[in-house]
Amino acid sequence: MIGRSTDWLLAIAGGVLLALMINYNSLLANYTTPMYASWVAHGLGAATALVIIVLYSRAFRSTGKEATPQRAKAPLWFYFGGIPGAFTVILAAITVNSSLTLSGSIALMLVGQVVFGIVSDHFGLFRTPRRRIVGTDFLVALLVLAGSVLITFDGV
Amino acid sequence: MVFYILLAFLNGVVIGTSRSINGRLSTEVGAFKASLWNHVVGFLFLSLALLVLGEWMFDTSPAPPLTAYLGGIFGALFVAVNSYVFPRLGAMNAVLLVISGQMISAVVIDALNQNEAPTVTRWLGVAIVLLGVYLSRVSSSARDKGRTR
Numbered sequence: 001m002i003g004r005s006t007d008w009l010l011a012i013a014g015g016v017l018l019a020l021m022i023n024y025n026s027l028l029a030n031y032t033t034p035m036y037a038s039w040v041a042h043g044l045g046a047a048t049a050l051v052i053i054v055l056y057s058r059a060f061r062s063t064g065k066e067a068t069p070q071r072a073k074a075p076l077w078f079y080f081g082g083i084p085g086a087f088t089v090i091l092a093a094i095t096v097n098s099s100l101t102l103s104g105s106i107a108l109m110l111v112g113q114v115v116f117g118i119v120s121d122h123f124g125l126f127r128t129p130r131r132r133i134v135g136t137d138f139l140v141a142l143l144v145l146a147g148s149v150l151i152t153f154d155g156v
Numbered sequence: 157m158v159f160y161i162l163l164a165f166l167n168g169v170v171i172g173t174s175r176s177i178n179g180r181l182s183t184e185v186g187a188f189k190a191s192l193w194n195h196v197v198g199f200l201f202l203s204l205a206l207l208v209l210g211e212w213m214f215d216t217s218p219a220p221p222l223t224a225y226l227g228g229i230f231g232a233l234f235v236a237v238n239s240y241v242f243p244r245l246g247a248m249n250a251v252l253l254v255i256s257g258q259m260i261s262a263v264v265i266d267a268l269n270q271n272e273a274p275t276v277t278r279w280l281g282v283a284i285v286l287l288g289v290y291l292s293r294v295s296s297s298a299r300d301k302g303r304t305r
Contacts, residue, residue: 004296007241007245010241011237011249011257012289013257014237014241014257015253015261017230018234018257018258019262019265024224024225025231027227028227031220031224033211035211036211041231042199042231045191045195048232049191053188080177081178081190081194082196083197083201084171085174086202087170092167095160095164095167099160109165110255111165112164112172114251114252115169116168116247117248118248126177126180127180134295137292140289140295141248141288142288144284144285146284147259147283150281150284151263151277154275154277
């Protein structure tokens, strides 16, 4: 149970990190273009992740090499999550500049994510564990989406 | 209009796909290596896209403030955290909790940026989102209890 609660809080903290990321990337995009800003952010993000990995492995090198169990090699497409991740910026640039504007785009993107979550859990897409969707799940989704739409469409 | 609606909706599906694949990779190589792969592959993809679309920008004047470059750092941390929780919570829960955290912090960030208190509508939105998070927590612990019995 406690492990579960940590995951819960981490996911919400992830949302905070995402909001901060979008805030600063939008600032950079104001000075450049959305795609260029995302390109720079991906480069700096790669550097950041690399620094963390190196520091972490340095800090724990003294413990010696753990015998890591030999695993089957991960298929190549496991490494390609960055492509849809980057493609998103291009799609967003198109819809934000259409009659949908920013708020309409955000709202529809949130709905798309939630529908993806439901379908993915139901069918176990991308080799993820299947999870039964129950009535409360729909109510939770409805509440989170309704609140988000209120926030998004309330003129900034 | 319908085309753009579908495109924006599809974009949400694309976002979910990216997070799901990164989450899957993290169970093989760890969260921070998954984040590294995501950013390296995305960087190469965007390099190609910028090249094809001819959107290279060499002249950035006026120069952006240094804080504008913080997005990359938060992005690296976000992908690591999200990849870690995604397979553990399941796609639906992970998506909804991340959206909740994102929306509530967006209200705070906007208020700080504009130095103005959030409107009543926004407070109401935050309350409804929190109600959803609370409900998902309650229903999930009820399910866990049922399982262990």
